[in-house]
Amino acid sequence: MARLSYMRIKYLFFSWLVVFVGSWIVYVQYSTYTELCRGHDCKKSICDKYKKGIIDGSACEGLCTKETLYFSKCLSTKPSHQMYLGIWGNLQGIIKCQMEETAHLDFGAELEPRREIIPFDKPTKGTTVQKFKEMVYSLFKAKLGDQGNLPELVGLILSVADGNKDGHVSLPEAKSAWALLQLNEFLLMVILQDKEHTPKLLGFCGDLYMMERVQYTSLYGISIPWIIEWFIPSGLRRSMDQWFTPSWPRKAKIAIGLLEFVEDIFHGPYGNFLMCDMSAKNLGYNDKYDLKMVDMRKIVPEMNVKQLIKDRHCESDLDCIFGTDCRTLCDQNRKKCTGDIIQPNLAKVCQLLKDYLLRGVPSEIREELEKQLYSCIALRVTAEQMEMEHSLILNSLKTLLWKKISHTTDS
Template sequence: FFFKFFYGYVIFLSFSKCDKYRKGIIDGSACSSLCDKETLYMGRCLSTLPNNQVEDGDALGEVAHYELGEEPEPRREAPVFDKPTRGTSVEKFREMVFNHLKSKLGEQANLASLVSQILSVADGNRDGRVSLPEARSTWALLQMDEVLLGLLLQDRGHTPRLLGYCGDLYMTERIPYGPLYGLSLPWPLASWVPSGVQRTVDQWFTPSWPRKAKISMGLLELVEDVFHGTYGSFLICDVAAARFGYTDRHELRLTDTRAVVPEDEFRRAMRALRCETDADCVYGTDCRTSCDPSERRCREEPVQPNLAKACGALKDYLLRGAPAAMREELERQLYACMALKGNAGQMNMEHSLILNNLKALLWRQISHTKDS
């Protein structure tokens, strides 16, 4: 297991969470184990991000090992657990959650079922009702986009499973292998290693080719599922290897859901962005639009769909060690995929054809192996 938590160090955070729990301010499925039974406890710090701390957690003697995170970011203030207010009914809380999801995801037909799923998670002690401390904790968690998006993608197995929470601290399934390939260097060292050298070294630390193909299939399936998915379309705005990991069964997991943004939110952000050149129209790391010179505002349409960016991330990874009999065809398909332009919604047929052909090519190579 590992803990992800925000806004403080281990000792301070553990004390403050348990203090709030004992005062009846917060609650959650992990609070009792963390604060009463002491069967869960924090271990060493595994991330240098002050507002996105990752902690080694121990549960009943099982120890997990992680690597350091990335460069520090400014710390944010801790949330105040004051919503919903005392006297709020479950129906009113359901409406609060619904409106929050609507503001994040836009008008979606399945929002009501998502609200029910979240209320089920909120019932941490499984007594059939959501208490005020549980509701306040859930509301605080929902303010974190990565938790919300993790819940959206969880049913398809693309993200680590949420195992428990206490206030705005949450525990997820441990993903043993990450990043997707290469070594995750501590941020002071990483800044001194030239990117070309890093890319070369990265290729030395990868699984066998059939296993790489299976992991790559997982990324292609993630792209497929966030494109016109159950709760709308999403853009993957950072496809760096560090955002992904994989399990013992070589199944891909998106370990940093902050890389994913609802398309509605992306479009709103770009509409509000003033620009002089296309270089001003960037969201995150990999999501770009073009600048409208007449209005000096960024256009809404992304320049590249998720699939093109995913293929770019997989090109060197898949071509290195690929079977000779299919290498030329694989390279051709990857370059055709990387050449995709514009919003995938405008080119459904071409997008689907390239995606299906690439998945079929990989599957033919690994379907008969034990890695499939």
């Protein structure tokens, strides 16, 4: 009888524990979802401004009046950056919307200046198209440097800003364009709109924009519930990431695409851009295994990075990191960060690709591939003839990979 009572108490205790833990998980998940997924607030804020005539853009009518563009699955990872699967007629894309933020730059987290709650204060009423062109030119000069082809880029922006394609940029369209130009990803989508590895801009309204959807949204890895991930050692997690990857020829094709993207942003027509977060989750690919960028918010004009990190107070080199992967040195005499970036994009890309490509690599090229990857990782911006060495290493890697896969059906 005593044993029966003990078993009953034990059963009740564990039943209560399961209910308590389950309720807690449901509560945490619900709280997290409601904080992260604020698509209704985002749409309301944008459409209120559109209906008041403050903003306009190619996606405004579909989003706010015809309702042919709507938010589907929530993909947000931060409350301030709302991200959703978007459906627009027969198009599928990714909708990104900026929510309320404070006006400061957090070097440890974001790489874009945070903005006030109302970001549509410029240009002001009465601003002529010529004056708006001058505003855009000055912004580009500050971000990209004084380059001779900036007027061409200004013209490209005005063409994109003309959402209804009537040959005229209205004040509401100009306000939308100005807000979007503060975002690195939007600027890159415009600059690289003809490049294979950049997702296409499908439409915008205010600072909300919709871009091409990428089918596979991480270079490698597997998604598992966060509650399980707590109990998995980091070493095992890295191994699991490598297990769940495409076949080696397909990985090589994806890697070639990433190397081509590095070429696109390395001293391109509008200067050099730095990849300041080399996370595999920022890179994706389509069903043909062509690399497509998933998130370009942390690809920043080099001049911008230098301005923001130079002369920051430091005690060690660890204080001179922008994002997670753009690093300079700490001048110990001045206790200030220098403005010289240590690693070029190519070295960071090779570090990311090392384990990815060496796992399952055909034995006949393993030694040569490993040698080239380590030479690539050792590349430094300060090296003599860096640009020549950069070009040689990049082309050698592409050639080695392509020669091995060009005859395979996977390529």
